[in-house]
Amino acid sequence: MKVRYFAWMKRTVGVADEEVSPPAEVRTVGDLVNWLRDRSAGHAEALAESAAFGAAVDKRTATFDVSIAGASEVAFFPPFTGG
Amino acid sequence: MAVRVQAEDFDVGAELNALTTGTRRIGGLAVFVGLVREMHVREGYHKDRVDALTLEHYPGMTEKALEDIEAEANKRWPLEATLIVHRYGRLEPGERIVLVAVGSPHREAAFEACEFLVDWLKTKAPFWKLEQTPKGDKWVGAHDADDKAAARWEK
Numbered sequence: 001m002k003v004r005y006f007a008w009m010k011r012t013v014g015v016a017d018e019e020v021s022p023p024a025e026v027r028t029v030g031d032l033v034n035w036l037r038d039r040s041a042g043h044a045e046a047l048a049e050s051a052a053f054g055a056a057v058d059k060r061t062a063t064f065d066v067s068i069a070g071a072s073e074v075a076f077f078p079p080f081t082g083g
Numbered sequence: 084m085a086v087r088v089q090a091e092d093f094d095v096g097a098e099l100n101a102l103t104t105g106t107r108r109i110g111g112l113a114v115f116v117g118l119v120r121e122m123h124v125r126e127g128y129h130k131d132r133v134d135a136l137t138l139e140h141y142p143g144m145t146e147k148a149l150e151d152i153e154a155e156a157n158k159r160w161p162l163e164a165t166l167i168v169h170r171y172g173r174l175e176p177g178e179r180i181v182l183v184a185v186g187s188p189h190r191e192a193a194f195e196a197c198e199f200l201v202d203w204l205k206t207k208a209p210f211w212k213l214e215q216t217p218k219g220d221k222w223v224g225a226h227d228a229d230d231k232a233a234a235r236w237e238k
Contacts, residue, residue, distance in 0.1 A: 056141070083204050
């Protein structure tokens with residue numbers, strides 16, 4: 001599964017994207033956040049506050065209770081500021 | 084219906100001509116053009132001069148999100164034509180960022196749908212603004228006012 005980070009989260013984590021293989025008990029976006037936090041100090045910092053960022057599963061906005069089963073790409077990003 | 088995400092500038096007149104050519108059912112065309120403005124005088128909290136913005140986006144998701152928003156507008160109002168063009172990359176004050184154009188038989192629907200599209204794309208399309216200031220780069224935070232503007236269309 002590919003995990004992508006955008007805006008300040010990309011800089012804090014230190015990579016734009018990475019391939020990960022979470023264990024079977026990582027079922028939802030929220031589970032994945034918890035699991036990713038242990039990967040590095042940058043991950044822990046970027047993903048520290050769940051209220052500060054959103055997620056997408058296969059390029060659709062997703063809440064943290066959404067399943068990641070079968071997903072090929074999960075992204076994390078701060079609130080949008082376009083327009 | 085059309086959505087484009089591009090680095091290059093757009094020609095507003097040419098876009099509107101293309102949008103309305105071939106249809107005689109549009110009685111009103113509402114247009115919003117978003118520009119990069121000088122932000123050193125903004126609401127007190129923004130004291131640094133902004134030399135430029137860099138807009139980052141999520142290719143693939145951005146187009147889907149804009150198409151979803153456009154489809155929602157077409158469900159809510161009787162529209163004959165819609166166009167969203169959003170730029171990304173480095174933009175300086177005065178440059179165009181976004182074009183939203185909505186054609187409808189009647190002006191009320193065109194005005195409302197145009198405002199709806201702008202409100203929703205600000206909060207639902209994956210773009211992020213990075214400001215270049217003399218003190219370094221700063222990510223723009225989300226604005227409560229934008230969230231409120233988007234929320235009034237929720238139902």
